[in-house]
Amino acid sequence: MLPWKLLDTATTPEGEVLRLFQRGTEFSIRLQGGNELMNSRLSGSEEALATLAMERLGRAAPRVLIGGLGMGFTLRALQQVAPDARIEVAEIVPQLIRWATEHMQPVFGDCLSGVQVRLGDVARLMEGGGYDAILLDVDNGPDGLTRADNDELYSEAGLHAARSALTPGGVLAIWSAHPDKRFAKRMQAAGFAVEEIGVRAGRKRGARHVIWVGVSN
Template sequence: MLPWIQLDSATIPGDGGELRLKQRGQEFSIMLGSNELMNSRLSGSEEALATLSQERIASRAAPSMLIGGLGMGFTLRAALAVLPEKAKVTVAELVPAVVSWARGPMADVFKGCLDDPRTDIHVGDVAELIRSKKAAYDAILLDVDNGPDGLTRASNDRLYSGAGLGAAREALTPGGVLAVWSAHPDEGFTRRLRGGGFEVEVIHTRANGKRGAKHVIWLGQKR
């Protein structure tokens, strides 16, 4: 078996640790310590985050979508595949190196999605972007951590707090959707989401088709 080779590393701004980009043959991995945050072979639940969200805003001719976290581009690519030509997708990525990796060693994984005219890359904190907007997005998709518990960055917790959910609700258009990806269930978050003015669906999906780890997607529609 081919060994893993570390290609680069980057510090997460603020209170984060160090991300490491690794490659083994055609496979890529982004690690935080001993935790693998994402792998280029496992994309199913990240794609579902986009497709499930789009289904709930499908009647909108020119939807505006915000994706928190670029990752390996699976959510972005899936969104572009199903959104109409007049859609706009803003991707907020906190770590500049992740954008560089997307255009460099992982360009084949991204398949040109960063150059799609509907795509706008915002290098910065998605929480700050959400707080600065009012009724701006038809869908907000959050995949910035391993779930609502701030694994990679403790300050990510503010996205999932009552105040953070309130800011997301204000940033959504009427009937807009807040979608949150997680590696594990969290009943407390489900209750916060319901208490924050959202109609909530909790969907369990696989990392890779019918196989792989089970992940969770919350779909909260603004009441």
């Protein structure tokens, strides 16, 4: 088996070190301590974030904000199910944007063409409002690993802010590595009709992840 090769490192705003590895055609992004955040062979749950949200939204030419570029899985799935969508992506770590066009170009292909990728906190972009859907794949979900500021994003106040950023009947979809019994109730308290959906990390295998899909009341 081919060994993993370290390609580059990045530092989050709070000082956590991310490491990008490659083995053949496979890529992996891990924390300094070894915990894997993303793998190019396991895209199923990130794709589900887009497909489930668009199924519930059911609108032509939606304006969509994606929080977290990652390996582009959510973005590419969104482009497939809603090819007329107007898409903005917020990414807090500049190196991840560079990795997309350099080291991981074979993974991303041309999916960034025509997409506004903005460096910065997705919470700040939400302040402008007018989105039909907001898809959040930020940190590890409500139980974050790398940024304490993400606790505010997933708080009741943060969820109210997301609802205010949506058009009437808009959709907020959130990816999480782990279930959280209290989080669906928090979304409901913020004014969403909520579904909690279990998905696989891969299309048919891998760890079980959670997608919360909330339609604003």
